[in-house]
Amino acid sequence: MDLWISMTLAAAFCQNLRSAFQKQLKDRLSTWGSTATRFVYAAPLAIAVLLALTLGRGAPLPNLSGQFFAFALVGAVAQVLATGLLIHLFSRANFAAATAFTKTEPIQAALVGILLLGDALTLPALLAILTSIVGIILISLPKGKDGKWRPDGALWIGLLSGACFAVSSVSLRGASLSLGDANVVLSTSTTLAFVTVVQSALLLVWLRLREPGQTARLFGAWRHAGWVGLIGFLGSMAWVAAFTLKDAASVKAVGQVEILFTLVASRLMFRERVSLLEVAGILLLASGVVAIVMLSR
Structure with a gap:
């Protein structure tokens, strides 16, 4: 098995497990407090790995260009927003459905390309998009009182x-690749160390100014939140490494395996009842996404 595939599978598993822990923390922390656990507890780990590589093993720190900082800052902010929206979504949909909504990025990109750029729509692409849309409709039930399907707020939050x-993935890949000839471990560690420090600083300032008391709760929940940080760090390392080794389309296609992990977690960890319609919708959505990704290569 190619290394990038192994990294993607590991990243998808860690991301799913991290999200599950964050959903559990939602009962003790606010949305942004739960979001912060991923970054605040991961930042020291990222810094430690980078110091071990540069000071412990004598590897030179890569040249940090303006391009690196631009990509890394955009990726950092986008990842914070994406995570916060996902955690907020957990209170409006079950774990499997909430996670599935966030996997629509390739479909969104295809639709934007068709509507704004006039991209050609082949029959296979049309079928893939329609398959995913049907999946989204099935997941985002219930229906209105008149029996008609109406997309609720959970759908729009998930799409956003x-x-x-998507913005975060592309930006972090750009940041890592801008480091030039640095090996995968060093470029990944450098990117994550900078990004997680920025994310932690932004969230701690936000909590201090807008949600007094959350910072104390954040650090008070260290036994649980620490696992979020560790698992999130391992997942982020695997994602960035995979994006550095392989094009984003291929990584995203393999990464759809997370959908299967979420179905298992939803049932075993949260005892949520996932209806047959939701299962069918999730699988249809995942199939459409994989098809769009593969057709775009």
């Missing part, structure tokens, strides 16, 4: 979260 995750 997926778009932010």
Whole structure:
């Protein structure tokens, strides 16, 4: 198995497990407090790995260009927004459905290309988009009182979260690749160390100014939140490494395996009842996304 595939599978598993822990923390922390656990507890780990590589093993720090800082800052902010929206979504949909909504980014990109750029719409692409749309409709039930399907707020929040995750993935890949000839581990560690420090600083300032008391609760929940940070850090390392080794389209296609992980977690960890319609919708959505990704290569 190619290394990038292994990294993608590991990243998808860690991301799903991290989200599950953050959903559990939602009962003790606010949306942004739960969001902060991913970054505040991961930042020291990222810094420690980078110091071990540069000071412990004598690896030179890569040249940090303006391009690196631009990509990294955009990726950092987009990832914070995407994570916050996902955690907020957990209170409006079950774990599997909430996660599935965020996987719509390739479909969104295809639709934007068709509407704004006049991209050609082939029959396979049309079928893939229609398959995903049917999946979204099935997931986003219930229906209105008159029996007609009406997209609720959860759908729009999920779509926006997926778009932010897309911006984050592309930006972090750009930041890592801008480091030039640095090896994968060093470029990944450098990117994550900078990004998580920025994210932690932004969230801690936000909590201090807008949600007094949340900072104390954040650090008071260290036994649980620490696992979020560790698992999130491992997942982020795997994602950035995969994006550095392989094009984003291929990584995203393999990464759809997270949908299966969420179905298992929804049932076993949260005892949520996932209806047959939701399962069918999730699988249709995932199939359409994979098809769009593969057709775009």
